[in-house]
Amino acid sequence: MSTGSRGLPPVTPVSRIKTMPLLPLLPARTSYARERLSSAYADACTDFLQRLVSTPSPSGQEADVARLVADEMRALGFRDVRIDDVGNVVGWLGAKQGPILLVDGHLDTAAVGDPTAWEVDPFGGEIREGRLYGLGSVDAKGSLAAMIYGLGLLARSNDALPGQILVVAVVQEEPAEGLALQAALNALDLLPDWTLIAKPTEMRLVRGHRGRMEVRLSTFGRTAHSAMPEQGDNALYAAARLVFGIELLGMNLMKDPVLGQGTIAITRFTTHSSAHNAIPDRCDLTIDRRITLGETASRVLAELDTLIQREGVRAQARIAHYQQNSYTGYKLAADAHYPAWLLPEDHPLLVQAVASMERSLGHKPEVGIWRFSSDGVYTVGLAGIPTIGFGPGRSLLSHAPNESIQLAEVHRSIPLYADLARDLLFGLSNLKR
Ligand SMILES: [Zn+2]
Helix, strand or coil, X not given: CCCCCCCCCXXXXXXXXXXXXXXXXXXXXXXXXXXXCCHHHHHHHHHHHHHXXXXXXXXXXXXXXXXXXXXHHHHHCCEEEEECCCCCEEEEEECCCCCEEEEEEECCECCCCCXXXXXXXXXXXXXXXXXXXXCCHHHHHHHHHHHXXXXXXXXXXXXXXXXXXXXXXXXXXXXXCCHHHHHHHHXXXXXXXXEEECCCCCCCXXXXXXXXXXXXXXXXXXXXXXXXXXXXXXXXXXXXXXXXXXXXHHHHCCEECCCEECEEEEEEEEEECCCCCECCCEEEEEEEEEECCCXXXXXXXXXXXXXXXXXXXXXXXXXXXXXXXCCCCCEEEEECEECCEECCCCCHHHHHHHHHHHHHHCCCCCEEEECCCCCHHHHCCCCCCCEEECCCCCHHHCCCCCCEEEHHHHHHHHHXXXXXXXXXXXXXXXXXX
């Protein structure tokens, strides 16, 4: 696996994460989901979500929203809340020692896009017929608000937890998932035992998703006056042959029975020529490659090298490099390679999460996968930490005008986060002893 400049801990492939039969152990306490959530608490969460949505936080500009989240966490009783060097919000709950459950959310949003396509103010946080509208309402401020208020219930209770809950709300998750989280954990000098990611799942549990790679493909030619094209070597013609080859390649990529097939898409194309009447001597293509389980970086590059050789063109494929300073000036940089991951169905983390949700909901929760990527590319894909996802909202509505979330779903998620975090710690900390 190409791991670039991430400075990684040793990789534990998911297939080697220890699985063992486990009888779910639920604490003999009442379920938060079975108690009535006070309407004042639900309203306070709505108000927090409105303030989150009204505070623009495109990737790289999360300073204001980070302060807002840190203040809210302090007010709800989290301890040691701080904004780290990267700009992430970090806070703790529970015991001061013992196994660590990381609960991860993200502060940033996608861009507004075409503002005229919005029928509501993207930063208004307007509520209509039980839905809260605005950029980031689904992805992922709705989940972030419900998660913080859910864990806030644990902070208010006197119940001792048999371990630690670490909350990290990261910057720049949209462009480089996993990167800011990795930097946060490196700074804390710890690896959590389990991770719960707060992103929209429509209230299902999620156990994995495909990964992705950003590839730069360049073709090279020789410039000449375009009145005499035979004197040059047109890099665009070479690129055109590769473009058709890539379209065909997309039909035969690896399939995983759960995560599905990898995909390949050319998303950007740039031609370099010195004038309108000069033969281009270079073309650059950006490729968004979604990778399924078993597709490694070297395999992805080898497929493209085979295509280049078959077409007999001068070209080079390489992994793009992500580099961006965070709002604090911290340099986040790594190869744009984000591995796929899938937690086995019989993994103790998932078994315990299903048992917890079943008790909270009164029926078995659905378990599925995400179509998009998450910080799990780092936690599972690179660090080998068992990870699941849960959150309110339909991800189909994210990254689109008029993004909105049903408030009833946000409110129902609040006690579910509390039950889930507590039950995971109670059930799983036995395995650590
Ligand atoms: Zn997103």
